[in-house]
Amino acid sequence: MDRTALRTVVLATLRTIAPEVEEGELRDDRPLREQIDLDSMDWLNFIIGLHESLQVDIPEADYRELISLNAVLDYLEARLSGAVSAQALSGGKP
């Protein structure tokens, strides 16, 4: 999956949680949660949504990397191409 297709999947997942998100309004380099009102339940649902559409299980320890849309795409690209999660790197201990 190339980055454009991945971006489409991520935005579609976001929109199931925050239907008011307009693609043109979102800046890829700005913190996501400054631009969209996502509470912790919304965020968990976003992570679950990504898991369902991409089969990537994102451990809690990696949440802190997922600041902007660009950062989410970087992270997912790395994981989809076989990189291990921070949790796995630290031997399962977050």
Added chain:
Amino acid sequence: MIEFKLPSLGADMDEGKLLEWKIQPGATVKRGDIVAIVDTAKAAVDIESWVEGTVHQLLIEVGDKVPVGTPIALLLAPGETAESVAQPAAAVPRRRISPAARQRAAALGVDLASVTGTGPDGAVTLQDVETRAAQTTAPSVDRGAEMRRAIAAAMSRSKREIPHYYLSEAIPLRLALSWLERCNAELPVTERLLPAVLLLKAVAIATRRYPEMNGHWLDGAFRVAPAAHLGVAISLRQGGLIAPALHDVAAKPLDVLMHELADLVRRARAGSLRSSELADPTLTVTNLGEQGCESVFGVIYPPQVALVGFGRVMERPWLEQGKLVAMPSVIASLSGDHRASDGHRGALFLAEIRTLLQQPDTL
């Protein structure tokens, strides 16, 4: 014969509009079955039955708007038959509305339920409809405006009637959060727990020792509730909020609570709740979560007698055994009804919540 009345839907919802019947005459109904779907200012509500019986007659039609407490159906109790009960129709007189009035109401968009009848036996006349139409400037069908009005009514009543007192306590969460982190690391993403469920469980368990925080002020006296049905304040994306009940929180394990909370938030935001969820809350918890501000002092939702608020979980400078450390912590607050409890007991209640959160594995 059982008169099935439109049940209470919480202090800020006094009427409902029938969207759909889920029962038909002849059907048997058990406790908890969905009888009808009713639209309110805040959500479409599945009306649950609190009785068992056989549906005899439906008394209102789809599109009718009726106040809470209005009989909407007649049910035969188990063992009763239609023949064994007296003429039921006489028990519930239908409003008399002249055909001309009905036509005019439809033309003017006047809701007949809102018209006061001045004719014989309270019959609604053409003149009544026109008087009502003249009173109504632009009839509001805007859900957002109706929700504001409902919140305004309940919160004004609260501040008018309830003598609030306020307390707050900073609660260290290092133990609770690291316990949660360890749990979640073992769990698939769909089973992960949010800190909110720990907070809710701690509040519910604390009411066992401080029952005066959990219940309702009715007819000049406090009535303690037998279980902690926590009203969870949920903000809606289009604005406004709703605080439906998470039932019997103290008795449920955390994973069950997490699933129920996720489901409740999802349905509240989709605008679909159950009548028991609106009627049952015994104590409301508002949790500002990660994005909120430091602390919150809420307005009690009548007829409840307390509200617990949690601000943002964040690291704060903390003295621990004489050393300054960065401590993940939350400011818990209590808004209490001074008619039902005093600040001293309120303070002990908050301290109990703090103590419980230091033993996360027992929650």
